[in-house]
Amino acid sequence: MTLRYFELSEDVQAGTWYLGDPVDEQGQEVDDPWQFRAGRPVSVTGRLTVPIDQQGRALDFSTAGVGLAPVVHVKVASVFAELAPEDVQFIPVRIQGMPDQYVILVATKCILCIDEQASAVQFWTAEDGLPEKVGKYYAVDDLHIDVKKVGTTKVFRTEGWKIALIVSEDIKLALERIRATGVRFTPV
Template sequence: MHLEGHLRIPIERVGRPLDYSEAGLMVPVVHVKTATALTELAPSDVQIIPADVEGQPDQYLVLVATRVIRCIDESASKVQLWKPEDGLPDMVGKYYAVDDLHIDTTQVGNAKVFRPEGWEVALIVSQDIKEALEALITTGANFEAVTS
């Protein structure tokens, strides 16, 4: 993705700024320290885009996962698909909901940051990325296991 200038992100909630937020839009916005760790540990998996966060003097960036991988383990996850009776013919057979997400790690290869194909609302990070972000005490980041 190529953009000129900085994105502008409004603040919708008052309080302490977070190191990781999805800005109310499922778009990761990260503090520069978080972005630095991610670009050092997974340089081919992420793109960062400068962003101005309203009222914040610190540098923030939009985090883009550059990989989308077909990896959802449908037998281990709770998957709901769109059906013809839902009235959206273009969506039939696609994921309507994925709860208790599990991935097939044999499909992931060397990816450290990615989104699962068909359910791009989830942002998946490897164990070493998780541990690095926890070591930085990254506020706002929540982790759930997606492997058995």
Template sequence: MRPHSRYFLLKEDVKAGAWFLGDPLDALGQKVEDIWAFTEGRPVQAQGRLKIPVIEPGLRLEFSAAGVGATPIVHVRVATVLAELAPEDVQLIPVEVEGCPDQFLMLVATKLVRCIDETASREVQRYGPDDGRPEKLGQYQSVAGMRIDPAQVGDAKVFRTWGWTIALVVSEDIKNSLERAKIEGATFEEV
């Protein structure tokens, strides 16, 4: 672990007038069967070139969360930073964004880290036996005010959190590089 490491949730900075992207589609224009596979913290097998529909036209963001799975879609400028600083932590899959000539890629964090600090987080709730979701037993049902234990992260710079994979976490050096590049659409929250 790097001493005094800080980590941040990387999220879309939702603004009025910005585009809204839909769920990924396969090469035939059908919804991808398992949209959640892109946020599970492991590499994925892409079946042909994926297409991303624009549900609401507007300002094109360089970091967007597409569809209900909030799959990160990033401009090539973002992908370049991530590929340089965290090549072992990311899978970048070229996608075609409807009506957009710019090069965009889907960002898949390939590491899953068990690091949520339950005592430091504001509130955590886990799935129990009475919740009717046996496949989620022990995983987080909700996490508010999430904090992580940096000692558990190891050398990961981009990762998903075990049990709460909707959280996409980046290291401080990734955050700083994206901020220096003035990436449109990204916001950071320290965890």
């Protein structure tokens, strides 16, 4: 049986909260808000706080600020800890006014696996005026991956298009079983 994978993203709906970029103990935004989706372990000093930029219904899975850091309730984190302990890192965060515990979910692996023939990909060109980006992905729509390149990894980012957070079908089913809010799954 072939393993199936899904892109996990926030199911944005009216009336739900919008989280800002994490801040350190001095209230300063973290230097690199994109580090949490880089597909590698991160090192954080001190306790982070995630501000609520727009009040609304709390979600079990959200993406925070410009960096789109995945912020998850501990019940969601426990699914990842049980099913993919080698693929994730958890960074405890405080969310202002929330008694529940949340963590930033970091996928610690990045895999070169985008199936460019099956996906709708666009590349940066010399005409775009950014020579350092020429040949890299500009956009990846209708993302598909080559599962043969994934191995036993269950949670990862896609090399070259790190905005995509990919999870295996067993994680998808477990999150559906616990009725996690804020999750949207797109087959890849």
